[in-house]
Amino acid sequence: MASAAASSAARGLLATPAVLLAFLLALLALLPPSAATAPGTAPVDVVIGIDGGTESVRACCFDAHTGSILGEPCARPYATTRPEAGWAEQDPDDWWAGLCGAVRGAVGSLPDREGGEGDGDAGGDGGSVPRGYAVRALCCDTTCCSVVALSKRRAAADEGGGGDGEGSLSPLRPCLLWMDARSAPQASKIMEVARKLTAEAMGKDVDEVTGADVAVQFPELRVNSGGEGPISAEWLLPKSMWIKENQPAIWDEADVICEYQDFVNEKLTGRMCASSCNAAVRWHHDGREVLKGKDAGRPTKLYDALDMEDLAEKLPRETLAMGDVVGGLTKQAAGELGLPEGTAVVQGGPDAFVGMIGLGAVHPRDVCLITGSSHLHCLVTPAATSAPGTWGAYRGAPLPHLNFAEGGQSSTGSLVRWMRDLVSSGDAEVPYEALDEEASRLPPGQGSRTPQTDPLARGAFVGLTLSHTRAHLFRAILESVCFGTRSCLEALEAAAAQNEVDGGGDGGRRSDEVVVAGGAARSALWLQLHADITGRSILLNENADGPLLGCAILASVGAGIHASVEEAVDRMVRRERRIEPRPEVTEVYDKLYEEVYLKVRPAVRGVFHALAELRGGARMTGDSKTIQGGTHSTKKEPLIPNSGIKCEKWGTQCLSTRGGSTDGSEQQWRQLKHQTEPTSPIISPSLLASDW
DSSP: OHHHHHHHHHHHHHTSHHHHHHHHHHHHHHSOHHHHOOTTOOOEEEEEEEEEOSSEEEEEEEETTTOOEEEEEEEEEOOOBOSSTTOOEEOHHHHHHHHHHHHHHHHHTSOOOTTOOSSTTTTOTTTOOOTTEEEEEEEEEEOTTOEEEEEHHHHHHHTTTOOOSTTOOEESSOEEOTTOOTTHHHHHHHHHHHHHHHHHHHTOOGGGOOHHHHHHHOGGGGGBGGGTOOOOTTSHHHHHHHHHHHOHHHHHHOSEEEEHHHHHHHHHHSOOOEEHHHHHHHSOOOTTGGGGOTTTTOOHHHHHHTTOTTHHHHSOSOEEOTTSEEEEOOHHHHHHHTSOTTOEEEEEEEHHHHHHHHHTOOSTTOEEEEESSSEEEEEEESSOOOOTTSEEEEETOSSTTOEEEEEEESSSHHHHHHHHHHHSBTTBOOOHHHHHHHHHTSOSOSOOBOOOSSTTOOOOBOSOOTTOOHHHHHHHHHHHHHHHHHHHHHHHHHHHHHHHHHTTSOOOOOOOEEEEEEGGGGOHHHHHHHHHHHTSEEEEESSOOHHHHHHHHHHHHHTTSSSSHHHHHHHHOOEEEEEOOOHHHHHHHHHHIIIIIHHHHHHTHHHHHHHHHHTTOOEEEGGGTEEESOOOEEEOOOOEEOTTSOOTTTTOOOEEOGGGOOSOOHHHHHHHTTOEEEOOOOOOSOOOGGGO
8 A cells, every 4th residue: 555655656756847857867877878879969079189100190080088989090101212321201291191081081980870960061072070970179299300391482382373371381392200310410510519618618628528517508408318418310400400501592491490290280270380399309498488489498509509590480489288279270171181170270299209198197207118119218207307318308298297208228129020030931920929928938037138228239148058949039038128128217217316306305206107008018928027027017008009099188188178188188098907017026037137137238338339340430429429430230121112102303212111112012022121221320219100
């Protein structure tokens, strides 16, 4: 009787319209998103991440709220030409064509949400946004430093003397790609001039000048190992000097000297501006001060000393932080991308350092390890510290309120690949999984190959006997890279801790976690060795493609979906796996590190230098530590003649890396696979986007 009365009362309560509506809304909230999708529903908010890499440009659509991938990523390749040894160039117009194609492909892969509201056919012919989606913003990262000279007059000529403000700048020559090493003499000159002027100012002989002395006179050089150098041939200043000294007509005609990043943003929005992250990490700018405009944060004293005062006038006059809105898509750009006119374009930055954001390294003492052919170690520091042997810390990077330092190992994944090729027979390559399995059966410490930061350094297997097998050598290579990672991380943290002590702090604390992305994440053994040898937890993300996800995070902030980068990281970056160090194994590796690894490194230095001299006179020149002369060589990507590249535009010789080849000659590739070329001058520890 009581139950019947209660049931009747419930029916009466639900008959009330307001209560019934509330009940239905609560029930709808419990349904999965797919079940709630119906004609007329709100569109899915989409952000597009664009990664302009060395071999291709990639685009991917993401849910702006959660960071989940929507549809499929799309890549468009472009060619690299090498007119001379050590040179590497790309056509900026190829970047733009690739970007448009990649965005159209990624957007076109979105499954149609029938009946959903959204941008619909806003993109027009062949590149429309499918129903049920609204593209809120897009953001690009690019290689750094890929330097471009642009001209307004050339653009006017290309447009037949007219122009509507869109695409108002055109390239005068191919870009000097980030890996282009022709400006090594200019890199040497920067340090030589700085040391000479420092000696004069301090009343010292040049040989008595220290890196700390140089950093006092030229604070912008502090990021180059505390003022000791080297300056990398990769950076913007030496590349700009090379253009001025070797192609003065192009220099005089250039209205703008900028990077890949700035070029594509101008093509998208019509606004020429720099990224404060690029400026901080590769332009010798203060990443915070430069946001104030005019000449704030720029190394004007250094420009004057190098007779490069006019560079300040040619660089973009505006600088925006990553995550700031550059502008909306112009009508022309919108038509080429197949997106609505006015779609927000958000400032990005260098691929590797946008990758830091995509990996979630946005708090002081966060550490990330980006692996590929090389290892790049990045530490977010409490202050803009500097020390010999490290790059940075860069003030105001990757974001204006942060600082970070970097250290790298030049050959890591490439060592593993070399070892695999060495033990393979002809075209029958030994699977990495087989080598991993063999090496995992061995106890820790089966040898140590010693990577060096010295550009003349080579490898050394220590303690070889006739009983050692390929498994021992393979494991030794894996271990040696992990020892190098431990060394890099300790150096970065020591520099940060010293600043804490000097500033009255607690000396800092060690980072016990390292988030890892890239090729090394595919090897369970190598990940475990990283944990065991560094004594730190190794973290893997659900989405390990840091650059693309980092762009999506920045785009979501620029679109107003999330209030800050930190908030966006919390919502869009998810940890998937955690690998802990094994204490008993770490104890063994601690002894090897202290008693063997740290002693072998200085012990073999003299031998390496003597070998370099005997092989043809390679030597260290000035403070740039640049290899000049000599016939020593290292295995690199071979050059493949490519008849498919249209080089008449620039009058350059047509040679391409495999990634840019269009002739599809696999046989030709195999014939050239083991060729070598002269070692290039030192390049700072940045990564190719293709390494991800």
